[in-house]
Amino acid sequence: MKDVRLDPEEESTYECFGCGTVxxxxxxxxxxxxxxxxxxRRTPIE
Incomplete structure (x- = not known):
């Protein structure tokens, strides 16, 4: 598994906890x- 370098300025995909909107x-x-x-969504939930 590789570590992914996250750039805070880069757009990512986000998902809503309430209604599931992406x-x-x-x-x-x-x-x-x-x-x-x-x-x-790039950050795993444990």
Whole structure:
């Protein structure tokens, strides 16, 4: 497995914890549809 260098300026795919909306942005913060928290899909959830 390789480590991926993350560039904070690079757009990533984010998914909403609440409604599942997927957006491509550079750290959207909250979901544009429901206002819930977003997660970077490149970061694994354990």
């Amino acid at each position: 957006v491509s942005a550079s750290a959207p913060g909250t979901c544009p549809d429901c206002g819930a928290d977003m997660r970077n």
